[in-house]
Amino acid sequence: MDQPRRYVAVARKPVDREQDNPDSTSKNTAPARSTVAVDELSKLIIEQLQEDGRRSYAAIGKAVGLSEAAVRQRVQRLLDSGMVQIVAVTDPLQLGFLRQAMIGVKVSGDAQRVADELAEIEEIEYVVVTAGSFDVLVEVVCRDDDQLLEVINRRIRSLDAVTGTETFVYLKLRKQTYAWGTLR
Known part of the structure; x- marks a missing residue:
């Protein structure tokens, strides 16, 4: 029997190694994004979102020991850096x-x-x-x-x-x- 499909997930954006190469002329190369430090709390937040990309910031905060506002800020930094993106995964x-x-x-x-x-x-x-x-x-x-x-x-x-x-x-x-x- 097939496994049920998960429709919402957090997926890491593909790493474009070209962005680190100043000699690159690739038209698909994204401008260098700011680097975000990924500490243990951020990793826990990422894992929470991978389980359910629609999970509320309050629920994530409760699971990882942070306030809703702190989770919101960390998630926004992860999104802005390109380290994660929250997407609907379709069949x-x-x-x-x-x-x-x-x-x-x-x-x-x-x-x-x-x-x-x-x-x-x-x-x-x-x-x-x-x-x-x-x-x-x-x-x-x-x-x-x-x-x-x-x-x-x-x-x-x-x-x-x-x-x-x-x-x-x-x-x-x-x-x-x-x-x-x-x-x-």
């Missing part, structure tokens, strides 16, 4: 997106530049530069196979530096979680 199938896939992309030349170009494609939800058989992995969410074919053939493979792709179509999602906790 694409229930929203009419019948095809999901992971696509491995082989590149000649600058994989980071290609990753930036791939990140601009609306159907692509996840982009990561990797080491190994593929230079970049992307996750796509599409209405159907026709849209998936369009994304692969006309958008991904049409990029000059892309030398090959391999598509891994999702048959069934067995686990998806954003509650990995924090390092202590």
